[in-house]
Amino acid sequence: MKTKKPLTILPTNQLLNQIWDYLLTRPNKKGETKKAEHECLFLLCWKAGLRISEAISFDLNLEHGETEYKGLYLLRGKRQKERWVYISPEIVKELKKRGWKSQQVNRVSFFDFLQQVKKELNIPERTELVPHTLRRCFATYNALNGMPLPVTMKKLPRE
Numbered sequence: 832m833k834t835k836k837p838l839t840i841l842p843t844n845q846l847l848n849q850i851w852d853y854l855l856t857r858p859n860k861k862g863e864t865k866k867a868e869h870e871c872l873f874l875l876c877w878k879a880g881l882r883i884s885e886a887i888s889f890d891l892n893l894e895h896g897e898t899e900y901k902g903l904y905l906l907r908g909k910r911q912k913e914r915w916v917y918i919s920p921e922i923v924k925e926l927k928k929r930g931w932k933s934q935q936v937n938r939v940s941f942f943d944f945l946q947q948v949k950k951e952l953n954i955p956e957r958t959e960l961v962p963h964t965l966r967r968c969f970a971t972y973n974a975l976n977g978m979p980l981p982v983t984m985k986k987l988p989r990e
Contacts, residue, residue, distance in 0.1 A: 837957070839958065839959035840957055841968055842954070842960060842964065844968070844972050846954070846958070847877055847965075847968060849952070850960075851873070853951075853952060854869075854873065854948070855870075857948075860947075865935070865936050865940060867929040867930060868931070868936040869940070869941055869944040870925075870929060871886075871925070871926050871929050872887065872936065872962070873945075874925055874926070875889055875922070876962055876966055876969070877965040877968060877969060878919065878922050878969070879916065879969070880966050880969035880970060880973075881966065882963070883938045883941060883963065885906050885907075885916075886962075887933065887934060887936060887937065887938065887941075888906075888907060888934060889918075889931075889933055890904075890905075890933045891904075891926060891927065891931060893906075895915065902919065902923075903915045903916070903917055938962060941962055942962060946960070
């Protein structure tokens with residue numbers, strides 16, 4: 832018989848903001864070299880709803896060339912499918928401030944980073960904090976704030 836996984840809960844938007852504030856003030860740990868990259872991944876997954884693989888390969892140079900489409904970036908998602916996604920100017924500014932370059936970190940190190948942050952902030956065990964959780968939070972909070980479900984589904988294709 833299969834054992835049931837314990838029920839986990841999504842972090843609240845307030846908790847995610849607390850985590851972000853903590854990341855901004857948290858000093859580098861000894862031997863930690865990817866703090867800026869992890870902060871960028873956190874933003875891309877949480878504020879733009881990107882999958883971790885999309886966030887890792889996100890390239891600031893792939894912005895749409897036409898002025899009317901400013902803020903749209905080309906993503907190469909699952910199975911090499913391409914799609915355009917909106918990234919807010921605030922996120923782009925933060926990425927540039929941290930010297931973001933694609934493919935500088937991997938999903939395992941980001942997972943470990945989130946687990947370390949969860950431990951440091953004493954976040955309850957039932958509260959899930961993994962890379963995909965950030966994408967789920969993005970979808971959930973957009974839906975709760977009135978974004979129509981078809982629009983949310985279009986922004987976050989399952990491919």
